[in-house]
Amino acid sequence: MASVEYENVGKSFGPVRVMENISFTIADQRFVVLLGPSGCGKTTLLRMTAGLESIAEGEIRIGGARMNQVHPRDRDIAMVFQNYALYPTLKVYDNIAFSLQVRKHAKEEIRRQVEWAADLLNLSPYLDRYPKELSGGQRQRVAMGRALVRHPQVFLFDEPLSNLDAKLRGQMRYEIRRLHDRLQTTTIYVTHDQIEAMTMADDIVVMRDGNIEQIGTPEEIYDRPANCFVADFIGSPSINFLTGAVRAEGGSPVFQSGSVALPLPADCGASPGQSVVCGIRPVDVSVAPEGTVQGEVILVESTGAESHILLSADGQELRAVVQGRYRARPGDTCALDINPAALHLFDADSEKRIG
Structure with missing residues (x-):
């Protein structure tokens, strides 16, 4: 397990400045939500953490090690995407096992890891199905299972519930948080949904226009918002x-x-x-x-x-x-x-x- 540190992280796409001097630390085993409206920079920051976007300025450290030039596969992280990113021609078992198969783990070890993840996520009856035969919630659990078997230092979630209906979102919020409490792995979760942030996070990082507006527990941010933007963004109905x-x-x-x-x-x-x-x-x-x-x-x-x-x-x-x-x-x-x-x-x- 590991802490994640951001020091003076900045980012531009051509002439467009999307992030400015982001500095904060996520402690080991914390569940931290990056919260803000579309275009605030939260997904860009997550992708920079994963290595899917270059770190143009500043440093990102995982477990104390500088990640700026480290290849994504060597960062010991696992990412769950909004669109599931499953292989449609592979069954659930092979979708979960894929990263272990690529690394040429022993078949018995792969089987043990897949069965462990499937049992944890209530997917055991579906291991012989294809993704098209699953519901949206089941597909998202398969994506989580694929991340779980890697036993990473850090889990990254990029708006994983956006494609689900309201009832499934509520169920998956519970399952993701329960999984975190059981595994005690550092988790960074991106969303624009303040209900997800308030119900799941240990700490919330509220972002706007590439800047951090406030960092605190859900209770701190709700009870003592730092400015009008945070007060308006947190709470339903709005303040x-x-x-x-x-x-x-x-x-x-x-x-x-x-x-x-x-x-x-x-x-x-x-x-x-x-x-x-x-x-x-x-x-x-x-x-x-x-x-x-x-x-x-x-x-x-x-x-x-x-x-x-x-x-x-x-x-x-x-x-x-x-x-x-x-x-x-x-x-x-x-x-x-x-x-x-x-x-x-x-x-x-x-x-x-x-x-």
Whole structure:
């Protein structure tokens, strides 16, 4: 097993700069998710780790060894691709065994390794089938089995669940995380899906435009996002943003946005008169008869166990999540209660977290 270190890694494709001075370390046996929108550089970084893209600037080290000029086959890593990359003319057994056969391992050793991986991934009944005879989830497990038998130092996953339906994605999230916990191998997982990141990762690296916005545990990133981008990217439904300013009322700070006034903690870090963006998670907005903010219902969406309510408060949209079924029609008015202890303040100019 091994740590993975990135030191001042940069990358350009012709005149297009896609990555700038990436530096961080993934500790041995950690499950780390590279998270961000399309084009942020996460897959490029993963491919550079695998040796499928050249390292133009900086260094990547695996287990302390510099990888810049090391051939992909000699990096002791295994990669699972988004499109499975299985051999259609080979049966499941041979797809899993392929890398061992190329290395001319003994047949008995190959059989033992394939059966071990198949048992681990619940593929034993399918070893005599071709990929076209499998479901999407089964094909992805075959791709994982092919990686497993190599016993690599590092597993790399490139958006492996994107082609699966919602139910299968949930199942495969569990299986991949369970596999990691059992094998305790360093894992780097690329996705744009924040649900995958929040439910699977030990640590999340949030990326945008080839830069790192924040690194932390899922709880740290959700509870204390470093800036507006991270706050908006993490959480479902997305966080509410209200623009306004801080004022003093009786010696205490208050956030003011039109007629919306929210008390702030004394140690919030914002100065009176400072222009700010206030972030409010939908779960921290509730409909209550004693609420201090007046809202007008725009839309109500029921998910079964919850109701997502889109409201207008003094011309600004707010989304609330309440338990159970909420019955209201567009245009109805309601009172809202916002938890002041759960507010997130960001500077309006830099969009960085305050306090």
